[in-house]
Amino acid sequence: MQKLNVIKIGGNVLDNPAQLEQFLTDFASVPGPKVLVHGGGKIASELSKQLGIEPNMVNGRRITDADTLRVVTMVYGGLLNKNLVAQLQARGCNSLGLTGADANVIPAHKRPVKDIDYGFVGDVESPEQVNVTFLASLAEQCIVPVFAALTHDGKGNMLNTNADTIASTLAVALSGHFEVSLVYSFEKKGVLLDVEDETSVIHHLQPPYYAELKEQGAIFAGMLPKLDNAFAALEQGVKAVIIGDAAEIQIIAGGGKAGTRITL
Ligand SMILES: Nc1ncnc2c1ncn2[C@@H]1O[C@H](COP(=O)(O)OP(=O)(O)O)[C@@H](O)[C@H]1O
Numbered sequence: 201m202q203k204l205n206v207i208k209i210g211g212n213v214l215d216n217p218a219q220l221e222q223f224l225t226d227f228a229s230v231p232g233p234k235v236l237v238h239g240g241g242k243i244a245s246e247l248s249k250q251l252g253i254e255p256n257m258v259n260g261r262r263i264t265d266a267d268t269l270r271v272v273t274m275v276y277g278g279l280l281n282k283n284l285v286a287q288l289q290a291r292g293c294n295s296l297g298l299t300g301a302d303a304n305v306i307p308a309h310k311r312p313v314k315d316i317d318y319g320f321v322g323d324v325e326s327p328e329q330v331n332v333t334f335l336a337s338l339a340e341q342c343i344v345p346v347f348a349a350l351t352h353d354g355k356g357n358m359l360n361t362n363a364d365t366i367a368s369t370l371a372v373a374l375s376g377h378f379e380v381s382l383v384y385s386f387e388k389k390g391v392l393l394d395v396e397d398e399t400s401v402i403h404h405l406q407p408p409y410y411a412e413l414k415e416q417g418a419i420f421a422g423m424l425p426k427l428d429n430a431f432a433a434l435e436q437g438v439k440a441v442i443i444g445d446a447a448e449i450q451i452i453a454g455g456g457k458a459g460t461r462i463t464l
């Protein structure tokens with residue numbers, strides 16, 4: 201089976217022009233088929249505030265009312281997605297900006313209201329419903345899809361979906377056709393034992409150690425859903441999951457020793 205990298209770029213790197221430029225240069229030179237996934241939660245929050253819409257995050261997810269949906273559609277699907285594509289084109293990487301609505305790649309449904317009403321937040325239907333045929337045809341043409349953190353409900357509504365979830369869903373769906381590595385790249389060296397100490401990288405993380413570190417509070421906030429997505433992806437056929445520094449993407453994508461390798 202051919203190898204394919206699904207690489208998610210973290211919000212703090214997107215927000216740092218120098219780091220982003222270096223990441224895109226490195227990403228463009230990663231050989232073989234690849235997919236880029238981005239969020240941009242931080243930038244959406246800033247624009248939201250400028251427009252007088254106060255961001256509201258619950259359990260790491262954005263409560264997405266109709267006005268917020270307009271903002272995230274503009275920021276993720278427009279501003280960020282199109283600029284990333286333009287910057288990749290400038291580096292000789294032929295890419296195509298997509299949301300989950302385009303080519304019906306990622307069908308989703310509005311998250312049902314239980315204790316919390318998340319508004320227009322989308323839960324992906326299932327990896328089996330991802331339009332893998334379309335993605336495989338892009339890979340054949342050496343076109344790199346760049347996904348924004350947006351899906352759709354098939355009834356005319358865009359939905360806001362966490363970018364880590366988009367990345368794991370695409371990785372699982374593509375695992376039937378490719379040997380997939382899922383890379384969560386961000387601004388730190390990997391999953392750290394002490395979040396303030398970049399030298400404390402955990403090189404290898406398995407579920408029991410994860411449970412222990414979670415209990416101790418060493419792993420928290422955005423890293424929790426990221427790791428839950430990572431383990432779920434491995435359970436559903438993704439070959440490798442690595443969490444590491446965006447500045448080390450070439451080493452990680454090349455199978456070298458950097459970041460945190462997640463295994464079952
Ligand atoms: N043990 C840990 N090691 C590294 N980062 C951690 C750890 N625990 C929590 N984090 C936090 O997780 C964040 C990354 O997740 P998230 O906020 O969802 O950002 P993104 O997915 O955009 O990179 C880091 O910026 C860091 O603050």
Ligand SMILES: CC(=O)N[C@@H](CCC(=O)OP(=O)(O)O)C(=O)O
Pocket residue numbers: 209210211212238239240241242244260261262272321322349360361362363364
């Ligand atoms: C539903 C939900 O919370 N969606 C996220 C999508 C963006 C995202 O995931 O951005 P980062 O990867 O930069 O965190 C949000 O709007 O913040």
